Amino acid sequence: MATGLRIKTAAELRTSYLRQEMFPTIFCDGCGIGNVLNYTLWAIDEVGLDLDRTVFVSGIGCSSRLPGYINADGLHTTHGRALAFASGVKAANPDLTVIVFTGDGDGAGIGGNHLLHTIRRNMDITVILVNNFIYGMTGGQSAPTTPDGGFTTTTPYGNIEHPMDVCELAKALGAPYVARWPVVSPVQPVKSIAEGIRKRGFALIEMLTPCPTAYGRYNGLKALEQIWRWYREQTVLIDEWEWIEQFGSPEERERLRGKMKIGIFQDTERETFEDRWAALVARVKL
């Protein structure tokens, strides 16, 4: 796809896919959520999705505002429950494409249980989880993903809790498609979101996304150049990570500590809830 990618300009994407009356967005300067929207629209364009037959579902939080900007059916639900609502949409009408926007607090914190069970059922839903390490909309409290030692308004002396790795969790639960990318490079996320949409089954694309206003200001990541450099330095491609773990020197292995693996964690096939339900109905219907 890298060669075939037909890059539409932001203005073209905006005219084709967005609700003009919703602009300007609520996002702060330097926020990465706009990039995630941009990448998602590129992917949608690439896949050729019919927006009349696509439903965007979200919970509560900054990233959960995204469905409001897209000119399609949207369900902006309660905090943490996007996947439960999305499961209802998909189970009741499997012909619709369902895309979920959620955050780290929404999807992995309050909604963590729904994440486990939606993956277990293997609902054919694409989830774009925007991880900014913090509860941004409420002004910057610690999240399940806040890095070890990270400063937030509720961890003023540094975070003592171990952060959660959502992708490793999704992989362990058997999600057919799992990927994590930082927003600093557009091509891989666009490709992964498109693959996630095409994948029959649950797809999770975690986007590491800066929040200069809430996370950045307490952790020396407020200026754009700083942020983007940090995301490049703190992320390691899965292949490289595994190579270092296997063959790296003790110093190289030590340098992995606190960093984040990026890349495609899983790409496999698994029967979906909808397909199995349809088979069951075919078997027992009167």
Place this chain on the structure above:
Amino acid sequence: MSTHRELIRRALGPRVQFVQGDDACAYGAVLAGCTFFAGYPITPATEVAERMAEILPRIGGCYIQMEDEIASMGALIGASWTGAKVMTSTSGPGFSLMQENLGYAIMTETPCVVVNVQRSGPSTGQPTMGAYGDMMQARWGTHGDHEIIMLCPASVQESLELTIVAFNLSERLRTPVLVFIDGELGHMRERLVIPEDHEFELWERPRATDRAGYRPFAPGPDLVPPFAPFGSGFRTFVTGLTHNEEGLPRASSATIHDQLVRRLAAKITNHLDLITRYEEFYADDCEIAIVTYGITARTCRDVVEEARRRGIKAGLLRLISIWPFPEHVVARWAERVRAMLVPEMNLGQIVHPIREAVAGRCPVVLHSRIGGELHTPAELLEALEALQWQPA
């Protein structure tokens, strides 16, 4: 090729059955056209889910067991937005978990039916025993200003019939409707006659027809906005935030919030003629009235007959729709009677709106029973006799 109605008939089986209240709620839902159920097991409501799990795939519907009651309510709302008629069932603890999403359904005008087979609380309480402990939670459990519709059957037959009514009201007014029974009625077996299709009406939610200029939350003349299901090309944005008629967030506008929330309440209170249901015995010459609801009303019917034999001019007002509270009906009785006895299987919940409606016109005496047992006729008779001899 069978029609959907024929499939439903075959899935439900014989016309006359000996079944539980829980079963009857499931049957009523299927007859009403319910094709989607999301739920979570909980005593004493589990049999509703079990019946739906058996029936729905046989008629081409969908049953999904969710990870908790929060998810059940969420899935229900998602499914309703595809245009399906939807239901869930639960009991006290699960109903507590559903409150936030119940409010979301009210705010987003999403039709759905919730059956609550009540048990005793607080907390886990008495899982296998009947009680009416959620009567006020139903009214005020979810946060914010709102109206809710609740129906309270007193028999297995009525559980089926009122579940159909619940779907009709929910679709017609685009709002959640609650069917409240209890563990006693839910697990009690009685003769059930499954009505023929011509014996009941089915109402559908108003549908949007024109895409051009469609505003998803612009109300029709009866304050209910026409509905366009997801996937129909109307491109509807649905949010629990305060929204304008286009459905777009306007959370900081006092005017829009005021208009929206007052309309959501008024679309229900303006339709009391569709909602309000009650039953009266010996209303004409009643001096001492029993006012009650649910399974307790069945004991009270016998109590009133026995009291009459003993020379007490007793009567019974059985409330069938509890919310919105039928204030005018209770007020009318208060004009005529000397006293009201209110037996409840809780420490006093519906006695409060009753007292508000009576407004001091006659004494209102609560007779509570908790612990999972029904009121005995003897104790209620004694309470009536005490009121009979009380000086005016």
